[in-house]
Amino acid sequence: MYRSGAVMAWNVFKFCTALRGLGSIMILLVLGVVGVTYYAVVLTNYGPALTEGGLESVTALVVLILFHCLLVMLLWSYFSVVFTDPGGVPPNWRPAVDEERGDADPLTGPEYGAVGADPANTGIRYCRKCNQLKPPRCHHCSVCGRCVLKMDHHCVWVVNCVGALNYKYFLLFLFYTLLETTLVTLSLLPHFIAFFSDEEIPGTPGTLATTFLAFVLNLAFALSVMGFSIMHISSVAANTTTIEAYEKKTTPKWRYDLGRKRNFEQVFGMDKGYWFIPAYSEEDLRRMPALQGLEYPSKPELDAQEF
Structure with missing residues (x-):
């Protein structure tokens, strides 16, 4: 039985290691989808429509302005998630001891070194893989091979962990992706319908195929991103991460839920x-410790409660 469990664990970590190799492949895939979409919307359909005059030119101008604005924000948010460190535990990090309240040294408490502790518990946790203390809401990522502050999940699409320092950027990436893919889907819908009609459609077989592919891809992404967006909106409203949303099912009160605002x-x-x-x-970074990922305010009545 033990040997079987060990093999299963080894296979899981082998899979996690394989995910690291995706790297630039996923980034190139994202850029490929953007490229196909740009070709279909700007170069094939709405760019040429600018010279037709009348209502069609006005419509094309509006679509192109919205398309480029959303595309800039989408790519800005995307690469911010990719290149921003989600937050790691500082070397030799040690929790503060409040001597005025009479707090004992947390390193001598019962939670030191505990595994699978109650997520609502303020006791200090210890990561046996990193051999270091874990700040509140910190989890170990097997793909990155380190502890990540306020880890939400490891996302293969951004080739990075989503954590305290880049969670906002990830949410904005979802937001602008949803708007952009919805805009593309609606703008290419008439061309998609015409593709199956008997009327003659201008363009080469290659441009028609690109328009068809761009419509299908953007429709699929719009529907999937909508689901992810709804899930993360509920997480933000309750002040939980994806990991904590599962953990707190056994916790009647979530200490970090301070109200939606x-x-x-x-x-x-x-x-x-x-x-x-x-x-x-700079002002927010100075006055809000939660944005740094190490300290989080919680409900006073739960701070005084012993778990």
């Missing part, structure tokens, strides 16, 4: 001017 601000910051761009203001 404050929960939203812990991801997007308090500066409204930065809510829709993949960046934080």
Whole structure:
């Protein structure tokens, strides 16, 4: 029995290691979808329509402006997720001890070194794989091979972990992807319908095939991203990550749920001017420790409660 469990664990980690090799392949796949879409929308259909005059030119201009604006924000958000470190545990990190409240050294507490502790418990956890202490809401990623602050999940599409420092960028990537793919789907729908009609359609077989492919791809992405967006909206509203959403099923009260407004601000910051761009203001980074991934405010009544 033990040998069977060991083989299963080895296979899981072998799979995790294989995911690291996807790397640039996934990025190239994303850029490939963007390229096909750009060719179908701009070069094949709406770009040439600008010279036709009348309502068609106005419609084409509106579609192209919206398309390029959303594309810029989509790519900005995407590469922000790809290239932003989700947050790692600082070397020799040690939790603060509040001497005024009479807190004992957490390293001598019963939770030190515990595995599978209650996620609502404020006791200090220890990662046996990294051989280091784990801050609150921190989890070990087997793909990255390290502990990630406020880890949500490892995303193969961005070839990175989604954690404390890039979760906002990931949500914006979903948001702009949903808007962009919906716009492309609606703008190419008449051409897609015409593809199956008896009327003669201008264009070469290659351009018609590209338009057909772009419509199908964007429709599929729009539907799938919509589902992910709904899931993550509920996570932000409850101040949980994907991992914590499963863990807290056994927890009657979630200590980090501070209300929808404050929960939203812990991801997007308090500066409204930065809510829709993949960046934080210096003021937010200074006054909101939660954005750094190491400290999180919680409900006072649960802070005093012993688990």
